[in-house]
Amino acid sequence: MGRNLWDAEWEVTEPLVQQLLNLQFPRLASLPIREIGNGWDNTVYRVGDEYVFRFPRRQVAVDLLRTEARILPKLAGYITVPYAKPLFFGKESTHYPAPFLGYSYIPGKFPIGISDDARVQSAAALAKFLKNLHVFPVEVAQQEGILFDQRNLTDLAGRKERMLDFLSRFNLYITQEELDEIANYLQGITLERVEHRQVLLHGDLHFKNMLVDDSGILAGIIDWGDVNIGHPACDLSIAYSYLPPASRQAFYEIYGEVDDETKILARMIAVYIPMLLFMQAVDDKDEAIAEEAKSIIQRALAD
Known part of the structure; x- marks a missing residue:
């Protein structure tokens, strides 16, 4: 059986974490330590009440983690929502072949199954967060x-081809009507590419990298491993994946108006990312994440 793109190259177990600490x-x-999650690139452990540690589970994540460690301390004057600040910088060793980071712990939970009303109440905070992040000096x-x-975010034609190919894996898990809706979208x-833009991006802004409080209101942004410079549509996809259609105009009134090409690309990414999350959740037999990913696709397609 072939490997999936999210398969771990290194297993990070509790005894290993204890040894490294x-x-x-x-x-x-x-x-006390306990595992609290696995992403595409990192395994995450809670350490006591105050800290959380991320350990790369694939080689590709190592340079991303190093870059994150350098840039996050410089964002303090720009980020308007709580975010995990690196405090402990672990080094690779004979026990574990990669660096790892420990951060301040942000209380909250993933926004799974929260109401539209709670989502609307976070629209302004999300818009302000991205407006400030996207003016961070690119030269720095x-x-x-x-x-x-x-x-290569701006290549819509290539992304479209990949997404259509993904649908062949979906037919066992979603209805024909749902398949047709995605395929028709x-x-x-018809747009094949948009012009390059250069702003600092979170780069992976979706529900598994967001935290909300018990009321479902935005409480923090986590996992900056994909921070990069590129087209703002990458982050603006959150206006389609997270927010109900009726709140998107209010989001752009705070963030600032963008052109139609940006909105097309943002919506496309808002469908693309949950397709990946859905396939990973199916492989992991995680029904809650799979259902949330399906609902995100439906929300992103809604006008």
């Missing part, structure tokens, strides 16, 4: 090693 951060060694980001659009996109 004992060796590199002995003052944390007595704190470059000096810290942030890469330019390494994922994709076939209706």
Whole structure:
């Protein structure tokens, strides 16, 4: 059986985490630890009440983590929502082949199954967050090693082809009507490429990298491993994936108006990312994440 793109190259177990803390951060060694999640690139552990540690699970994540460690401290004057600040900088060793980071813990939960009303109440905070992030000086980001659009975000034609190919994996899990809705949406996109833009991006802004409080209101943004310089549509996809249609205009009134090409690309990414999350959730047999990903696709397609 072939490997999936999200398969781990390194398994990060609780005994390994305990060993690494004992060796590199002995003052944390007595704190309780527990695994709280696996992303595409990192395994995440809670350490005590105050900290969370991210450990790369694939080689491709190593340079991303190093870059994140350099850029995040410089964002303090720009970020308007809570975000995890790196406090502990673990080094690769004979016990584990990659660097790892420990951050301040942000309380909250993933926004799974929350109401439209709660989503609307976070629209202004999301718009203000992205407006400020996207004016961070690109030249400073470059000096810290942030890469330019390494994922070729502006290639709509290539992304469309990949998304249509994904649908062949969906037919066992969603209805024909749902399949047709996605396929018809994709076939209706005639734009093949948008002009390059250069702003600092979070780069992976979706529900598994967001936290909300018990009321469903935005409480924090996490996982900056894909921070890069590129087209703002990458982050603006959140206006389609997270927000109900009726609140999108209010979002843009705060963020600032954008052109139609940007909105087309933003909506496309808002459909593309949950397609990936859905396929990973199916492989992991995670029904809650799969259902949330399906609902995101439906929300992103809604006008």
